[in-house]
Every structure is written in structure tokens, then in C-alpha cells.
Amino acid sequence: MAVIAHVFLTRLKLGWHIQAVGGSRRSAHNAGISVRRTVCLTYVISGALTACAGVLYAARLNAAGSDTGAGLEVSALTAAVLAGVSLGGGRGSVVKGMLGGVVELIIQSSLVQLGLRSGAGAFVLGLVLLAAVAIDVRWLKNRLKVLSRVYVSPAYFALPAAPTTEPGSPFALNERLANVEVIGLAQVERPEDIIVDRNGHLYCGNRYGDVVRYFGPDHKKWEIFAHIGGGPLGLAFDRDDNLVVCVSGIGLYMVRPDREVVKLTDETNRSGFSIIDDSRMRFADDIDIAPDGRVFFSEATLRFDITEWAVGALEARGNGRILCYDPRNKSTRTIISNLQFANRICVTYDGESILFAETWDCRVQRYWFAGPKAGKREVVIDNLPGYPDNINRASDGNYWLAPVGMRSPAFDLAWRMPDLRQRMVNCIPHDEWLYPNMNTGCVFKFGETGRIVDCLWDRHGTNHPMNTSMREDRGHLYIGGTYSNRIGKWRIPGADPSWGGSNPIWGRK
Numbered sequence: 001m002a003v004i005a006h007v008f009l010t011r012l013k014l015g016w017h018i019q020a021v022g023g024s025r026r027s028a029h030n031a032g033i034s035v036r037r038t039v040c041l042t043y044v045i046s047g048a049l050t051a052c053a054g055v056l057y058a059a060r061l062n063a064a065g066s067d068t069g070a071g072l073e074v075s076a077l078t079a080a081v082l083a084g085v086s087l088g089g090g091r092g093s094v095v096k097g098m099l100g101g102v103v104e105l106i107i108q109s110s111l112v113q114l115g116l117r118s119g120a121g122a123f124v125l126g127l128v129l130l131a132a133v134a135i136d137v138r139w140l141k142n143r144l145k146v147l148s149r150v151y152v153s154p155a156y157f158a159l160p161a162a163p164t165t166e167p168g169s170p171f172a173l174n175e176r177l178a179n180v181e182v183i184g185l186a187q188v189e190r191p192e193d194i195i196v197d198r199n200g201h202l203y204c205g206n207r208y209g210d211v212v213r214y215f216g217p218d219h220k221k222w223e224i225f226a227h228i229g230g231g232p233l234g235l236a237f238d239r240d241d242n243l244v245v246c247v248s249g250i251g252l253y254m255v256r257p258d259r260e261v262v263k264l265t266d267e268t269n270r271s272g273f274s275i276i277d278d279s280r281m282r283f284a285d286d287i288d289i290a291p292d293g294r295v296f297f298s299e300a301t302l303r304f305d306i307t308e309w310a311v312g313a314l315e316a317r318g319n320g321r322i323l324c325y326d327p328r329n330k331s332t333r334t335i336i337s338n339l340q341f342a343n344r345i346c347v348t349y350d351g352e353s354i355l356f357a358e359t360w361d362c363r364v365q366r367y368w369f370a371g372p373k374a375g376k377r378e379v380v381i382d383n384l385p386g387y388p389d390n391i392n393r394a395s396d397g398n399y400w401l402a403p404v405g406m407r408s409p410a411f412d413l414a415w416r417m418p419d420l421r422q423r424m425v426n427c428i429p430h431d432e433w434l435y436p437n438m439n440t441g442c443v444f445k446f447g448e449t450g451r452i453v454d455c456l457w458d459r460h461g462t463n464h465p466m467n468t469s470m471r472e473d474r475g476h477l478y479i480g481g482t483y484s485n486r487i488g489k490w491r492i493p494g495a496d497p498s499w500g501g502s503n504p505i506w507g508r509k
Helices: 002-011 013-023 025-030 035-061 072-082 094-114 120-151 306-315 409-415 418-427
Strands: 181-183 194-196 202-205 210-214 222-227 231-237 243-248 251-255 261-265 284-289 295-299 320-326 331-339 342-347 353-358 363-368 377-381 386-393 399-406 441-446 452-458 469-473 476-480 487-491
Touching (some): 002 013, 002 094, 072 094, 094 120, 202 231, 353 386, 363 386
Parallel strands (some): 284 342
Antiparallel strands (some): 194 202, 210 222, 243 284, 363 377, 386 399, 476 487
16 A cells, blocks of 8 residues: 555645645646645545545454544654654655654553553553654754754865966966957857857857857857756757757757757666665756767756755765666766766767766866777876866867866865865855856866866956866867856967867868
8 A cells, every 4th residue: 555655745736636636726727726626536545545544443453333433533643743754744755654654653662561550551652742743844944054064064174285377487477368249248148168069159048047159150149048047057069960968957858950840868777776866867967979879967066956955065065966867768877876966978089988077176087988998997197286167178189178267275175174164154145155266267178198288277367267168169269257247269279170169070171
């Protein structure tokens, strides 16, 4: 009966309707659920189950009478409340109900063993019920405060000393990004990632859940290409010119050339040893597509979505992962887990491995998914002066990298003080938290061995104080940022003007 009830409540439409009505009748009505019909069916099902229980109880006693079972309603209610089933409705499960029944049975058996007088058992159960109700009401009132204190759990984390940016260093400061062409000033908000199609049109996401298209070659005219919702982040084109998008909060989606939006996946296999339910995708971040069509994408954290990314960052825990979606069998699986804010993905030129950034660990790693090294992983860059974000291919065989922010002594010290970060989350507003230096724009270029080849700076944050993406295409470098209201366009000296960066390992031009 418990298995049937569990399947009914968690897998069938009527079970979902019952939980929705229990949570909020008005919201259920606004969602199109027939509230009266659902309530009526709930009473009918409850009455049928009560009748079954009465038959079983009478069979156990081998007798039946008018007063048989009197008082059991208190025991049933106590078991439900002890199990965490909310009196307000909308929260609970069959498994919890069974555990509550076991606890209630243990209490009753203990009272019998103690030899208390008749009526003492009902009195104790009544006290337990009152205490459970008080806790439930108190929890409903203060649950957000309690959850914020318990759920956020910063860890100790120590970074090595940041590399110097003085002259002579591969990260030496300059002003090469101070003057760039600006696209869509005040027309787009939060262009987290950008991409250019084979016709020269530029695409990016915005804060309203849209994919925006700027028409080439001058990128002055624009339109809403598609509306997906959520937070569109990483973008990539497949062989058929479908635009695949990582959408924070709702999963992996695809926009066809005719603008039809198709959901590819929003869940994956659940880890057998995970305490939380990691099958649902909360923070799908960046994406790249392998030559065989497999889609590799990152999820920055399993515990928080894009509205709470700063909380996940301050925890400094390995909650991120790399996933793979295979369109051939429509399966989604986790290939690398326990990463510290896994941020960006880039398939290498050999078509057998990916580069990905662990933002708050200030490093870039490489993972082989095919070839003789399949399954192996190595660190490419270990200690950067900033927190790496997007990685993309360059026309000369190297790779571009955009740091989301630059390191500072105060922020490096805060990593080693988890109590400070805990108090900061609990006691001060979100916009007053300690952050890295996000007022300096920067883009690096590195080789597959990790050697820094070039470095571009906007020291004073004139055009791009915070870069989260860059994409090379037809001799230009396009720059975007999460907190930016524009897209930058910088001509790369000596770059191949015929090279298209949408997916060069497929020979796209």
C-alpha cells in the first residue's frame, strides 16, 4: 500500500494535483486545476483507505464494536505531524508518514513498558502532538531564516599567492581593450555569452529569458530571436545550425532556425551517494559540442540557481559538475563531479577532450572523453590572477579565456575564513557582500600546455569592467559580460578574417 501511495503521489497527475491544492488552493486554481474535484476525490480516497484500515484492525482484534478504534485518530494525526507532514498542507511524503507511524508506535510501546496508568498514553501522545504542532507552526514562520543559516555552509579554502601583473610578467597590465567598438549599448542586459552564425549574425541572451539576434555585418539592427525563459547562458551551434542554449534554472534547450524552441534535457541520473536530489539541473552554465554530436555542458553548482550564484561561490565547496547529453539516445549523464564552481566548457582542436574552468579555484583543467587518454584529467593552468570564466577557441590554434573578476588580498584572505563568510551571508544585504575586483576587464590567450600567449586589459573598466565571455569570429573578438549592457567588438591584429569561431573543429567558415 505504501509503494502504491508513493507512486500515486509522486508520479501520477492526480497525486500532483492533491499536493498542489494542499500547498495553495488559489495557486492550484490559477494553474487550471479543478480544486473542488480534487478535494472531493481526496476525501473519497481517504474514506476508502480508512475502511480498509478498519477491516484490518477488526481482523486483528477478531471483534468489532461501536467504540472500536476510538482515539486512533489522535495516534494517526500524531504520526503524521511527527513525520513532518505539514498541517497547512502541500508538504509531506508516504515514506515520512511510515517513519512517523514507527516513531509513534515506539512511544506507545515505551509507555506500556513503563506501566503507566490507563489514560496516560493518550495524555503523552497529546503532549507530543501539541509540541509537534508548535514546531510546525514555528517552522512555517521562520523557515527561511533557519534554512539560510543551515543551508549555506562555507568551507576553508586557501589559494596560493596570486601571480604578478607587473611588466615582464605574462599577465602584465596594458590598455589594449580600453577602446573597442560597442554594439547594442543599453539595448541588451546581461549578455552572458555571445556567438556568431555562419551568416555573420550575432546572438546573445538577456536577463528576460530572450535570445537576441544582431544582424550582420554592422550589428546595429536587432530583434528577439526566441524567448525561452530562465537565464540563457552558454550558446553553441550544431551541424544543422540549431542554436543549443544552457538555461539556468530549467536545463538544456535548442532553438531551430525557424525559431521553434525545443527542450533537450532538464535532468540527469541521480548519484547513488548524493544526499540532495542532483537529478534536476539548477545552474546549467556553458556548452560546447563535440564532432560526434555529443553536447558537453557545465553546471556551476547543484545547490543554488543563478539568483543565488554568489552564495554558492562563497561556500567554496565542490558542488559543480560536467554533464554530457547524447542526442543519439537522448541520455544525460554526469561525467565529472565535485568541481568547485565548474563554469565554462570548450572542446579542444583534437576533438577528443574538453577544457573547463573551475572559477573560484583559479584554474583550468582538461578532460579526455575519447581517444587513448579517454577518462583522464589534468590541470592545464593552476594559478591565475583572476577567476576564469569563458573559454573559446582562437584562430591560431590557441584558446581565449575571460576572467569574471580579478583576485585581491582581501578576497583571498576571506577564502581562509569560513566563519567570516557565514556571518556575511547571514547578517548583511546581498549587495554589500565582499566580492572580487570586477571593475577591471581582462582577456587571456593560452596554449594547450597552459602557457600564456597574450593578455588584453581594460584596467579602468572603460568599456568592459567585467568579462564573462569572448568569441573570435572573422578577425574580431566579441566580448560580453553578465553585468554589462553592451557587447564589445575588438579587431585582432593579424587574425584570419575568414575564420569563423562558431565551431571550427567542424570546419565552419
